[in-house]
Amino acid sequence: MIKAVTGTRDTLPSDIPKWNYLESSVKSVFSNFNYKEIRTPVFEETNLFARGIGEATDIVGKEMYTFLDRSGESITLRPEMTAGVVRAFIEHSLDKKQNLNKLFYIGAMFRQERPQAGRFRQFHQFGAEALGSNDPLLDAEMIIMAYEIFSRLGLKNLLVKINSLGVPSSRENYKNILKQYLAPHFALLSSESKKRFETNILRLFDSKEEADRKIMENAPLLIEYLDEESLNHFEKVKQALLSTGIPFEVDARLVRGLDYYTHTTFEVVSGSVGSQSALCGGGRYNLLVKELGGPDLPGVGFAAGMERILLACENEKSFEPEEEKIDLYMVALDKGLENFIYGTAVKFRRNGISVDLDYLGRSVKAQMREANRTNAKYVLLVGGEEFSRGEVVLKNMANGEQKIFDKNDFEKILLSIKEN
């Protein structure tokens, strides 16, 4: 038997209602904040991600689905969407059409990692990017939108963590201070951390190695060395969150894995999923647009993992998607009525009524069971004595009431069904 590739999965018809509910919640929140949807290709030139996300990151280093296409060009399935959105923004000079572009997306991403609870190789994210403004209100807006979506889904058990990475100059300054602090302890660091000492020293705060943690416990924090401008920016973000009633916690050790962040970084974690508890993450990236060859414009954004969100929703039973119903099921009481029944069914369908009927030659009882299973609001019974008198019976499945109609009085039956 051929099975779905490791880390990918099918979304069966029975799973679709909750996905639809999630997607429509996402779209309505983004629409309330006036973000416009953007769709970009699922694959891009490999270079885009290498430059945009950072060569030293795990995503680029070991998780990308990269291959050569038939012309020998290196192609990569997108592991995240920010790089693609920024590429499209630059390519189409969106900054010339309006000064601030507020964009959102929903789509599939690909990373070759070992699957586990809340982690897949093909997974789905929604997210937003605001390009063209350095306003701290937009940093806060990302968090507010994510939080609003989670609230509308009924999620509790959430923790918003924020931090600031400052501007490059104060960060470089701080990195030197951190290096000085770590130098005497260098020999005790884990081998992975020794590597990061050179490549991305801030990530040492993420380490779960006991030895590293002990050393990092007393390390100086970036937030203590932020310049005036960065502190100011961070303060305004916090004020905006306070004024809109979003509970949050400053986590000075929160460091995002991607290279492009400046100023604000944040994450929302859930206590209702497995160990992969980050439902969303994001931050400001004032250097990325220029880095990818565009104008020197600031940006801020976030991405949220949809499988993780649904997992949290299921564990919390936070919402119950409405069960799917059809308007009408047509039942044949005897054979030889196919033409009338099928013709009438199509006529109803053309009038916007959802209709189904038996295609398996089943008994009346089985047809009624099927009508019940599909949550049909009405059943139209065709056949027998009534039909030979020129009549059909419309049965209301909720209360069992039956009404008799002239079989040619389509409009009256239609009206009766539409009433409900």
Next chain:
RNA sequence: GUGAGCAUAGCUCAGUUGGUUAGAGCAUCUGGUUGUGGCCCAGAAGGUCGUGGGUUCGAGCCCCAUUGCUCACCCCA
């Protein structure tokens, strides 16, 4: 890439110290109502016990290998 656990019907799972024809619930189908669903009752169908080897008179059960899944690490949404 590393580690641990699991693999029996469509689904969720039983299966006693290895011993005849491998079970249940749910779902499916048929009937109880010659033309009427949900509840109930009766019955039916459905399994190379993941795969390949081995031990044994005998393996779903023990051993080895292999594949897959799950969870965790790394890292991330």
